[in-house]
């Protein structure tokens with residue numbers, strides 16, 4: 001099928017590459033010329049395991065092209081995916097300016113029937129706004145071209161995006177129940193047939209319910225995390241191991257093991273903004289989502305937990321102190337630094353007078369870009385960030401180690417070397433990677449999240 005993807009970011013690039021891999025003829029549009037130049041030069045602007053090979057293979061097969069040419073992109077695809085960003089607006093609502101600009105561009109150039117697919121995460125009612133934007137453009141040029149707007153939210157996880165896209169748990173598609181909607185449904189059914197070979201994974205529903213489903217999923221996952229984080233903080237006070245508790249409750253099939261890890265807060269491009277946007281939608285309809293207010297508040301506080309533990313141990317004034325930080329990205333296997341917990345920790349440490357040596361296997365270039373923004377008002381603090389090229393290299397002369405991202409490479413370090421390199425053998429583990437009892441046996445002072453278990457000796 002002939003597919004256009006508008007927006008070649010994490011979602012758009014993965015969607016385009018994977019649809020090309022299945023034999024479709026895919027045109028990826030982005031207005032960011034630098035991004036398109038990188039892709040046309042054979043590079044990849046983001047870190048995503050497995051993506052580079054798929055892009056290269058399908059580019060050379062001629063099934064995947066990258067361009068900034070809007071008119072050509074509209075002419076190409078019978079199905080037009082809108083996969084542009086929907087960042088939070090000042091009031092927390094989803095900023096739809098990019099989605100609506102993409103819709104207007106389609107309206108300006110489309111000739112025959114088009115299926116317009118909202119793949120970006122967008123609030124309930126956005127499909128109508130997309131249709132209105134297209135209608136206005138069609139009216140202006142007296143065109144009677146037809147289209148149908150479909151909602152097809154994306155559930156991929158950064159770091160496992162290709163695998164998630166190729167083997168989705170579910171495909172949610174919202175279609176209008178009318179003749180053009182039925183035509184759109186037939187296109188979507190054909191496009192997604194290869195994903196349903198083993199068993200049917202598609203959930204068909206109305207457009208508004210599909211839009212809502214994406215927010216409901218992210219809000220539920222964020223709620224589980226904040227719930228466990230709040231319990232972990234209590235566990236620290238009462239002398240309980242939250243990891244034991246996690247096993248104890250996760251074995252209940254009504255609860256399950258996934259997404260129950262306590263840690264130093266969630267980040268990324270989705271949970272923080274989607275929780276906020278859902279709260280905002282509720283307010284627009286006269287309802288207060290009390291649970292989500294709490295989820296957000298707990299998460300904001302949780303990002304400060306590592307800093308608080310470090311200051312409780314080393315004092316509020318950290319002048320002359322030096323800390324090693326392992327992990328900058330908001331989660332492993334990505335270089336995405338959006339709302340990453342490391343940004344809060346570094347802000348606290350540097351503003352309290354400390355210096356840091358940081359290590360991340362892939363996120364350093366992106367980290368340098370975002371730290372320049374975070375410290376725009378006191379750029380002299382940037383001098384106090386040293387970028388190590390190995391995890392062990394970050395430890396030399398550090399008073400303690402703080403772990404912020406659970407990269408696999410951090411899971412089994414040579415603890416004797418860790419001890420030997422650090423000035424004080426102290427670990428603040430924001431992702432609960434290690435067993436407290438083992439740390440004690442090794443002579444390491446260990447501060448996890450909710451792991452201050454009290455036992456009778």
Ligand SMILES: NC(=O)c1ccc[n+]([C@@H]2O[C@H](COP(=O)([O-])OP(=O)(O)OC[C@H]3O[C@@H](n4cnc5c(N)ncnc54)[C@H](O)[C@@H]3O)[C@@H](O)[C@H]2O)c1
Nearest residue numbers: 007008009010011030031032084085086098102120121154
């Ligand atoms: N990143 C994720 O893990 C993820 C997962 C599921 C859903 N989503 C949702 O998917 C959407 C995209 O997220 P992302 O992380 O891929 O964003 P991104 O910021 O990585 O990419 C968006 C791209 O769209 C381009 N763009 C903006 N306006 C454009 C226009 N009018 N025409 C063409 N290109 C345009 C930008 O230049 C950018 O390259 C968001 O709504 C997000 O909430 C993201």
